[in-house]
Each structure stands twice: as C-alpha cells, then as structure tokens.
Amino acid sequence: MQNERYARGLAKLQEIDGQAGEKVVASLADIAPDFARYLIEFPFGDIYSRPGLDLRAREIAVVAALTALGNAAPQLKVHIQGALNVGVSRQEVVETIMQMAVYAGFPAALNGLFAAQEVFAEAG
C-alpha cells in the first residue's frame, strides 16, 4: 500500500507543481532521500489526494498561509505557480495575497506580491 501512496502522491505532485516539485524532490537525494519520499507520500499522496476540497481551493489556502507566515519564499513561489497550474487565475492569486494584509500585515502581503511578480514574469 505504501507504493500506492507514493504513486498517487507523485502523480498529484506533477499535476500541481510540475517540474518545480520534481526538482525539490531531486534536490533532497543526497541529504535526505527518505524526506523526499515522505513529501510525496504525506502532503501529496494523503492530503492533496483527498476529496472534499478541490485543488483550486487547496492552492488558494496554501498561497494564503505561506504569504501570512512570510518565512518560506521558495515554497510560496512554487505554490503560486501550482495555483496557476490547477486553474487559479493570476487575479485570484493577487487577491488572495492582498487579503493577507488584513491578517498578517502589509509587509507579508507586499513580499507575497513580489513573489507573484517573479513567478508571473518567469511564466511570461
């Protein structure tokens, strides 16, 4: 069954994060290969694969949370792209981040917007 979780998680990771997710996994190969496996199995194989909340809402939730926490810029950028990948519009990403000014302050929202700006520029 572990293989099922891994296979399901890997498919979900590719659906959401595309190559960015795979790069993160690859970057762990020399230092913590088991952690790369956990990352596929628990967040993607268990959580993102659950029914009850669609992927668009899940990506809006994570963009909101990482913007508010303000201490995980690389992961925020991966999930801004992930949000776009699953059908969240650029406008919806921007609105989600702007709203965080209310809950985590203007600096958190500003830094989230600058992260979105980089992601949008890379995507062209």
Next chain:
Amino acid sequence: MQNERYARGLAKLQEIDGQAGEKVVASLADIAPDFARYLIEFPFGDIYSRPGLDLRAREIAVVAALTALGNAAPQLKVHIQGALNVGVSRQEVVETIMQMAVYAGFPAALNGLFAAQEVFAEAG
C-alpha cells in the same frame, strides 16, 4: 466617499460574520472606536468587497492563514463561522485546516480542528 466605504464594509461584515463581527466592533467602543471604524472600512469595505475572488475562496484563505499563524484563536473561530455563513461546507473547513499540517505543522492543524469543533458545536 468615506461613508460609502463604511456602509459597504458594514454590509459585508454582516454578510460574512453576522453578529460575531458586530460584537467585535462593539467591544472596541470604549477603547478604540476609530479602530472599529477602520476594521469595517479597510478589511470589509475595501478588501472583501473587491471582485476577482469570491467570498468562499476568501474565507478559505483566511481560515488557512489563521490556522497556520496559530496565534489568533478568537478570530479563527469567527472566520470558521464566517466560512460557513458564505457557503463553505463543514467538510471544506475541516479539509482546509487539515492541509495546514503540511505547511505549519500538526499542532497548528490540531488547534485549528479543535476551534472548528467548538464552532460546529455552538452552531448545533
């Protein structure tokens, strides 16, 4: 125009938070009445009144963010109820909070679930 922002914000506050929002505003009357006004004008009159992201998504975003931050339990409970008020299902609230285990750890998700449990119990 300030009156417009206030009126628009008050209507939006009532739509989202119902009596809980009004209680917060009332509780500020003796110490910081201007802050009660700002709370209506900026978050509700400016941000929540924007097009581009529907209220369901906005409430999912704030439930996610406050669960992840983990230091604003009263406001998290108000917004769990707010999410229900604008059409987010209990299941979607629970899924949003569970997902935060991935981004802010299991204690944050647990405390979010216990907050939801209280809100659901009060709502009957």
Next chain:
Amino acid sequence: MQNERYARGLAKLQEIDGQAGEKVVASLADIAPDFARYLIEFPFGDIYSRPGLDLRAREIAVVAALTALGNAAPQLKVHIQGALNVGVSRQEVVETIMQMAVYAGFPAALNGLFAAQEVFAEAG
C-alpha cells in the same frame, strides 16, 4: 503496509505520550478521524520510528521547537510529559526551555517554564 505504519505509530505514540496521545486521537473522532490516523502514521509511524536519533533527543528537539514557536501550549505540555516518559530528566527539560530565551526571547522561555511547572505539578 499502511497497517504496519499505523501499528508501529500507535505503539510509538503510546511509548512517548501515553494516555495524552490517545486522548488527542480520541478527541478527533467526530470531526476528523482521518487526521487522527495521519497523526499516528506520519509523525509516529514514520518520523519517531526512524533510527538515527534517539527518543530522548527527539523529545528535547520538540520541547525546544514548541517553546520557541510559543503558539501551541497544549502540545508543548504533552511533549514535556513525553520527554519525561522517554527518560529526559526534569532538569534537562528546564534547561532546554531556558535556552530558548536566547533564540526566541524571554517571554517564550517564561511561558515554556510555566507549562513545565504545570506538567511537573500534575505528575507529582
């Protein structure tokens, strides 16, 4: 294999947290039973069951982290008791928490010490 993770995690949860861990799991039964299962499987079945770092060090690490974060008092108390359960002395718990004054400030350390005081008093 999922059953193996669950069984291994449940045994580890009982070894570390005793009845406190089981109470947390039971408290999730009505709202998020799958999350209770994940809590057993990932943190306890996967992480705490790993070789390479003994349980004493793992509990010192979590007491340090939860003291520093300062926003998960119930879980900090469970893990202070967990630390004692796996052989960390009261003095070592106190030293770990005191050290957090350096990394997260005196209020975080104070609130950690008061949590330890409660746990020690309950334990007698």
Next chain:
Amino acid sequence: MQNERYARGLAKLQEIDGQAGEKVVASLADIAPDFARYLIEFPFGDIYSRPGLDLRAREIAVVAALTALGNAAPQLKVHIQGALNVGVSRQEVVETIMQMAVYAGFPAALNGLFAAQEVFAEAG
C-alpha cells in the same frame, strides 16, 4: 560585579513593572531560580539600564513587538502596565497597538487592544 548587575536590574524591574515583575520572579523560584536571576540581570540590569533610549520609548517598543508576535499575552499585559508606569499615556499605548494592524494584521492588533482593555480596567 554580578551583584551590581542584579541590584541595578532589580531596581529597574521595580521601576518598570512594579509588583507584576516581582511576581514573575517569585513564580520561578521552585522551577528555575537561576532563570529568575538571569531575567533580572540581562533584560533589566543590562538592556533597560542602558542610556541612549529612554524608558518610554523602550516600553513602546516592547508593547509593539509583543502585540505583533501575538504569542505572549501575559507578558504583553505586564508591559502595557509597565508602559503606563514609566509615563506612556493610555492613548499612546492604544495608538502603538493600533499601528500593529499595519505590520502584523488586524487580529494581532485586536488581541492587543483587548489586552490593553483588561489592563486599563484593572488599573481603574
């Protein structure tokens, strides 16, 4: 010289926090008496005793920081009272906390205002 730091810190603690500071110190007697000593020596004997920033500004700084962090309510209340003790007006306390809505979000500012409300009510 250690005695000098302790004596200077104790006098400064009493000047700022009055009995509240001494209660905190007393509450540590059974679990971490050395930490009580460090608390007097480093924050109060070293930092608060420095020239270059007056006590009013120091208390405004700490009220701002603890409001923004949002995870140390007891210490925030002690320092709201401390601010009043060294000549910061209630209005200045309220303005400092309100301003934190900009830097840490409205929930942090709200919880800070409710803390101030309690302190002001106790003071009469």
Next chain:
Amino acid sequence: MQNERYARGLAKLQEIDGQAGEKVVASLADIAPDFARYLIEFPFGDIYSRPGLDLRAREIAVVAALTALGNAAPQLKVHIQGALNVGVSRQEVVETIMQMAVYAGFPAALNGLFAAQEVFAEAG
C-alpha cells in the same frame, strides 16, 4: 474624501520613507495598483496621520516589531531609514533593535543590527 486620505497618505509616506516608499508604490503598478493605493491610504493616510503618538515613537514601534517578527527584511530596512528621517538617532535605532534580543531572541536582534548596518552604510 477618498482623495483626501490618499493625498494625506502620500504626503506622510514621503515625510517618513522618502523615495524608498515611492519605489515600493511604483513597483506594484503592474501587479496590484489598488494595493499601492491602499498602502498609501490606510497605513499612511489613516494610521500614521493620527495624533496621539508622534512619528518618532511610531517609527521606533515599527522597527521593534519588524525586528521581532524577523520575516520582512526589506520593510525593516525602509523603516530604519524612515526612523532616521523623522529624527530618531542611529543610537536609538540600535538600542531599539538590541532590546528585541529580550523579546524575540538574539538571532532576530542580530539580523536587525545587520539590516541597520546596511542602511547606515548606504546613508554614509
């Protein structure tokens, strides 16, 4: 009246942050021009324009808060310069940041001091 808030905010932004504030606003033009407007209207037009706390104290409060939060380095640097612009001395900035070692730990204070070092070096 919205125009009044904007005009008042823009003047206050220029008074406090000078060109740095205007650069932030300009940098939002392509991604979130409304957010640039909110930034001028709410923090600067509403909050910083209030009586009851002078600008020196307001800048000390924000330097303290952003140092303590530790996750908004660009904004901390803007406000260290802002503090200098409204008459806070370099020594007062340094004292404010040093004091945060007590409330948010030595790493937060160290990173705040390094930010100040950069700002002071740029200012010459």
Next chain:
Amino acid sequence: MQNERYARGLAKLQEIDGQAGEKVVASLADIAPDFARYLIEFPFGDIYSRPGLDLRAREIAVVAALTALGNAAPQLKVHIQGALNVGVSRQEVVETIMQMAVYAGFPAALNGLFAAQEVFAEAG
C-alpha cells in the same frame, strides 16, 4: 566577575561555533560592540556554560528551534556547524531537521535541510 562571564563565554563560543562565532562578534564591532559582549556573556557565558544538559543536546535543541522558526537562516547554519563541532553526527542533524516537518511544516523542514546541505558542502 563580569570578566569571568566574558572569559567563560568566549571559550564556550569558540568550543561550539569556532571561527563563525568570532566572525559574528567581529561584525558587530562598528555598530553595537556592547551587543557583541552581551552575546558572549549571556548565551555563552551563562546559558551554554550551565550543567544539566550536555552540549550535544543543546545544539540539537537550537537546530530544532531555528528550523521551526524559519526566519534566521544565518544563525541556523552557524548552529548546524556548531552541532557538528560538539559531536552531533550529520545524520542526527538531518533527523532533527526532518522532525520539524511535524511541528512547523514541510517548508520549514525543507529550508532547514537546504541549510544543512550548504553547511555539509562547505565542510567537505
């Protein structure tokens, strides 16, 4: 006696952090030399010099806390090296960081692992 704390702290700083610690102290010389002295005296002269918790456990605690807080990357890297210096194995460092996925989320653990990767690469 102040000289005793300083001498004891400097020896402890060198034992744990080697040249990295001394570089931090040197970098404060122009902006806050007293803070460099406090850094040696309180964290290293007072806290790390205490009996009751060995240096290996102390470094595991700080690596855990700084990984979880996620906003002090330079200090995390210094203490990953510090952990290695006092006899914590690379595997133990990695396990400590991985465990933080449970308490502070996967992004915090990932960023901690990437910090470890840099430190290990520099050490060869």
